[in-house]
Amino acid sequence: xxxxxxxxxxxxxxxxxPDGDLYPCHMYAAxxxxxxxxxxxxCEVEDIKKxxxxxxxxxxxxxxxCKQCWxxxxxxxxxxxxxxxxxxxxxxxxxxxxxxxxxxxxRILLKSV
Numbered sequence: 001x002x003x004x005x006x007x008x009x010x011x012x013x014x015x016x017x018p019d020g021d022l023y024p025c026h027m028y029a030a031x032x033x034x035x036x037x038x039x040x041x042x043c044e045v046e047d048i049k050k051x052x053x054x055x056x057x058x059x060x061x062x063x064x065x066c067k068q069c070w071x072x073x074x075x076x077x078x079x080x081x082x083x084x085x086x087x088x089x090x091x092x093x094x095x096x097x098x099x100x101x102x103x104x105x106x107r108i109l110l111k112s113v
Contacts (some may be wrong), residue, residue, distance in 0.1 A: 004059045004072075006079045010036070010052050022048065027080035065098055071105045 005011065010024030017029060020040030028034035036051040037043030060066035060075070069075070 003076075004061045006060065006075075006077055009080070024052070025080065027078055031080075065095060069098065069102065071102050074105060075101060077101075 007025070009028065013025045015023040015026040015029045016039060017023070020038045021029075022036045022039055022043070023029045023034055024036060036048045060069075060072045066072045066075070
């Protein structure tokens with residue numbers, strides 16, 4: 001499936017903590033800056049959407065390395081693993097990691113043809 005998202009966190013997954021804090025995924029639950037709201041505080045859907053918009057910085061079409069990559073539509077990974085994403089930097093993945101991923105995708109595509 002093609003997507004501009006690195007993963008579907010917050011769109012197809014969610015994590016609700018015992019205190020009512022809502023996170024896009026369990027991988028983000030350790031970092032308070034990714035909290036989308038608190039269900040116990042009757043947060044509004046608009047507030048959750050606004051907080052989700054912050055995660056859109058982590059889309060492939062916003063990432064400089066991904067913009068030019070031939071594999072961007074089939075590439076997926078967990079952005080929560082990368083500290084650059086947590087700090088709000090635009091370069092989420094190092095070029096060396098992307099090169100390895102592109103080689104892996106190329107091998108998979110060649111085997112399937």
